[in-house]
Amino acid sequence: MKKLSARRRHPLAAVVVLLLALAATGGLYAAFAPAGKAQADDTAQSLAIDEGKKLYSVGCASCHGTGGQGTTDGPSLVGVGSAAVDFQVGTGRMPAQQPGAQVPKKPVIYDQAQIDQLAAYVASLGAGPITPTESQVDPSGADVAKGGELFRTNCAQCHNFTGKGGALTDGKYAPNLEGVSPKHIYEAMQTGPQAMPSFPDSTMPEQEKKDIIAYIKTVNGDETASPGGLSLGGLGPVSEGLFGWIFGLGGLIAIAVWVAAHTAKAKKS
Amino acid sequence: MSTVTDTKRKAPAGERVADWADGRLGIYGLAKANMRKIFPDHWSFMLGEICLYSFIIIILTGVYLTLFFDPSMSEVVYHGSYEPMQGIQMSAAYASTLDISFDIRGGLLVRQIHHWAAVIFLAGMFVHMFRVFFTGAYRKPREINWLFGFLLFVLGMFTGFTGYSLPDDLLSGTGVRFTQGAILSMPIVGTYISMFMFGGEFPGTDIIPRFYSVHILLLPGIMLGLVVAHLILVFFHKHTQFAGPGKTNKNVVGMPLLPVYMAKAGGFFFLVFGFIAAIAAIATINPIWGIGPYRPDQVSTGAQPDWYMGFAEGFVRVMPGWEINLWGHTLVLGVLIPLVLFGVVLGALALYPFIESWITGDKREHHILDKPRNAPTRTALGVAWVTIYFVMLIGGGNDIWATHFHLSLNAISWFVRIAFFAGPVLAFIVTRRICLGLQRRDKEKVLHGRESGTIKRLPHGEFVEIHEPLGPEARYALTAHEQYEPLEVGPTVDENGVERKPSALQKLRARLSRSYYGEGNQIPKPTAEEYKEITSGHGHH
Amino acid sequence: MSSQEIPEEGLPAEQDTAHGAVKVADDPFADPGLPAHKPRIQDIDERAAKRSERTVALMFTLSMLATVGFIASYVIFPVDKIVFIWPIGHVSALHFSLGLTLGAALFLIGAGAVHWARTLMSDVEVADDRHPIEATPEVKAKVLADFADGARESAIGRRKLIRNTMFGALALVPLSGVVLLRDLGPLPEEKLRKTLWAKGKQLVNMNTNQPLRPEDVTVGSLTFAMPEGLEEDAHDFQTQIAKAALMIVRIEPDDIKDKQSREWGHEGIVAFSKICTHVGCPISLYEQQTHHVLCPCHQSTFDLSDGARVIFGPAGHPLPQLRIGVNSEGNLEALGDFAEPVGPAFWERG
Secondary structure (H helix, E strand, C coil): CHHHHHHCCCHHHHHHHHHHHHHHHHHHHHHHHHHHHHCCCHHHHHHHHHHHHHHHHHHCHHHHCCCCCCECCECCCCCCHHHHHHHHHHCCCCCCCCCCCCCCCCCCCCCHHHHHHHHHHHHHHCCCCCCCCHHHHCCCCCCHHHHHHHHHHHCHHHHCCCCCCEECHHHCEECCCCCCCHHHHHHHHHHCCCCCCECCCCCCCHHHHHHHHHHHHHHCCCCCCCCCCECHHHCCHHHHHHHHHHHHHHHHHHHHHHHHCCCCECCCC | CHHHHHHHHHCCHHHHHHHHHHHHHCHHHHHHHHCCCEECCCHHHHHHHHHHHHHHHHHHHHHHHHCCCCCCCCEEECCCCCHHHCCCEEEHHHHHHHHHHHCCCCHHHHHHHHHHHHHHHHHHHHHHHHHHHHCCCCCCCCHHHHHHHHHHHHHHHHHHHHHHHCCCEHHHHHHHHHHHHHHHCCCCCHHHHHHHHHCCCCCCCCHHHHHHHHHHHHHHHHHHHHHHHHHHHHHHHCCCEECECCECCCEEEEEEHHHHHHHHHHHHHHHHHHHHHHHHHHECCCCHHHHCECCCCCCCCCCCCCHHHHHHHHHHHHCCCCCEEECCEEECHHHHHHHHHHHHHHHHHHHHHHHHHHHHCCCCCCCEECCHHHCHHHHHHHHHHHHHHHHHHHHHCHHHHHHHCCCCHHHHHHHHHHHHHHHHHHHHHHHHHHHHHHHHHHHHHHHHCEEEEEEEECCCCCEEEEEECCCHHHHHHHHCCCCCCCCCCCCCECCCCCECCCCHHHHHHHHHHHHHHCECCECCCCCHHHHHHHHHCCCCC | CHHHHCCCCCCCCCCHHHHCCCCCCCCCCCCCCCCCCCCEHHHHCHHHHHHHHHHHHHHHHHHHHHHHHHHHHHHHCCCCCEEEECCCEEEEHHHHHHHHHHHHHHHHHHHHHHHHHHHCCCCCCEEEECCCCCCCHHHHHHHHHHHHHHHHHHCCCCCHHHHHHHHHHHHHCHHHHHHHHHHHCCCCCCHHHCCCCCCCCEEEECCCCCECCHHHCCCCEEEEEEECCCCCCCCCHHHHHHHHCEEEEECCHHHCCCHHHHHHCECCEEEEECECCCCCCECCEEECCCCEEECCCCCCEEEHHHCCEEEECCCCCCCCEECEEECCCCCEEECCCCCCCCCCCCCCCC
16 A cells, blocks of 8 residues: 555656546446437436436425425526536535525535436426536547636636636635536536526537636646645735745744854853 | 065965055955944844845846846747647747746746745835834934835835736736726826826737836836945944843944854855745745736736735725716726825835934934833834734735635625724724733832742741842843833913913824823833832832 | 933933943942853863864755755756655656755855854954944034035025026926936827727627627626627737727626616627726626626626626726627627726726
């Protein structure tokens, strides 16, 4: 185990992980791609809707209404589409625990199959954005630089230059995008969860969404290089100023105390 | 002539060089006065050195950066080695900063040393200035040096601002945009100044080259002159010292420049440089590659200036949006008032020494420093000022505090609005009380001695803590400070029975003097009689 | 203390600090004078002094090694090599090694020098006298007399014509410098009032560079547009986009409270200037549920469903709205320029 964790930091480890991940992604895709088609099968679809409805009435109906029409506690789900459900439930935001300025990200309580069933049920209430496929959200081969430009035009105003998040009005906030899966980023752009506006394909085509995802993964991932050392949260001058005061000036004052202090005297001469 | 050749033959090489220089520069005269100059030892006297050395570091690294930086706003398409910017259109200034960061070996290190040193330079000046303030070191004869230091701080802010704007990145460009908006708010001349400054409409293509010449030439040139003047005055006035045995207003006690301070101060330069280099190795500052090139239609959240402009940012952020439209003109109070406050708050600091010396009427030289507690009103005013400053600094980063402490942005803005008025008042009252408490404790200590921690049981069973009397050194140090009497307006009738009316200014002065030195605003020092009575009469309770 | 001994008017009795150690013997608060110097271990123990010497020499030696390390790092590490250093993260190997070796090389010189000073150089405290800064009355009288002589010899007081014309000349000559600054920039004229928008200009999506169609813009979405014909590589792109940047949202027409705002839009699609009216940041933190848009710079908040009215923060007036319609090709187009200047307010704005 110890050896493994030591090697984990090897420069080649990233390459190995990447290869494994690519192989796994490819394998999974091969396994599930035909299944996707099979889901078009009417009976399977209606089965999923039935299962989803059951899950819905237990977990969601109290706020969103028994038929998804919405109540004072939750908005109508008619027409939000499966992508919205996949995002909200898949990131743990739904079911919401308590009212507040904004529903935060939490540990996910449903498995992906259940989420898909819920999504199928909600999608059946009215047409809306559909959960994207693996290939739709796969950022490999995307134009990172173009993604960066799009990100700065469309996203950075709320999510910060490299997606570290930021404040909105009255306690709302745009979350940090680190570690968010490409699919969920894609769905968020597509559906506009909570305060976030949507960026539909009509104004931001699929390829551009991929570019943006590729940019986020490049500048705000676990492996993102910070060539100059600690990134200090990537928040800009506030954290830099704090660091400069506390560690920079603080350290120098500590040194000054040493320089100016009287040297220890011999006890008794 | 013959004697000169005689010594030349005998003297060692070093002396001959010194002779040569003395014949042209008179260095022996200078050295006689300064070589064994005495400097007192106290860590807080080295804060100014931190500033001086970081200034030198900034100049050294800055010169290096100019070798690679291209201060041009002409648009280029990036093809350097930073992948996520490939093919992006940007200004040559931004592209060359990317090159410094990614393609020039050690360029990133020098850039980061430069920027960290700037952050520390300003923080150092702030702390140095308040060391001087709280110890009253700005009093006569050092008022002019206080102003020089103040100017250095203000010029440092603007040098910093023009410097971090040079890379023409999205964050600093937003700051320049703010500056332009603020200039526009100035009545009558705003639009003209903006057009002249930017060579036309914002952003145009002139502002970076212009900032460049201001940043590398104009401001640092003035600052260098001020630094030299500041140091000459420090040498000329000789350093202040804290009260203590053997330390009087007429001497300075410490160790000589040669060799001790040559080694300590010289060594400290290397310590500061080495430490900042290590910080630059460890922590990123201003990663412009992640920020992107400036475009006036793009922005990022968390748009803050570097810390020293943060308090101005705070004023701007929490100001209500007042705007007056009259007779076809707009008075943009929402921006103008913060601009004025920025000047007023800083200006108050510059003027304070003159105000205080007017209140005290004291025209003597002061070389013994005050302990902050012994000048409660001054200390309280200083803390009130610092409170305003830091409240506004919080305001300037309100969005970052909001996200990191899960608070509402609007609530923080409201907090800052209220704290701007209430904070300094509260800080003033609390600080003065603490100072007076400490004065009382000093008096206790002098009269009754130091609590030894040894508990003694008296014959009748009572436990008492033994108070050890202070030695003469400690007694002296705790009583050496001066205490002013409050000024009186004086009799309203003079000796000839003629009524004299004190002017409003005199009355104000008397009132201020009372609030500085009046009853309850300082604790009278123990007198020799009090001391003798207690020590002779076993006055322990 | 010399001549300034006697303070003016109500100045308090002076304290005894200035009088130093010369004091009545029975004053309990008298200055006992400089304490006697106590030797350090190094002063009395040669072995301790030797240890200090070795420590200092070791620091200087390590500094030399660090400089060698610096040069070696410069040569060894390629500029783009990234390594993982716990706990800092994925850093540039070159940057990190250069910084640490340079830091060590400098720091050790300083530490060595200071250790030397602290342990081996004399630490006897000595007192140096201060002298009053003010000149003695004799010096002052001499200087004033010299000045009077000089002034008299120049005849500046007598020949007033020379004096006055000289002052005039000196006062005027800096004007040339001020005049030279005139060409720093053009006059404002109408520049701040006009943008590239004009009647018939199509709204071009900044993402796709294609004209926007009303059906592209869904409720709850956020889109940015620029006027057709503006190219990113045009020489004045930055200056034009700084005024023309447009933010487009679609709100259910019934939710739009401001009647004019609704009419200036198209079926609930409303187009506002992206440039904040406070100091000009591109404002666009749009919260689609409340239709509030927040400025990331100074937190001015505008309600897009109510004519972009200011509801919080330092902005003084609403975001200007661009009047839009649909042209014959079914694309969104401007029906004119903004009715008022975009961006920050200024004196002549009115």
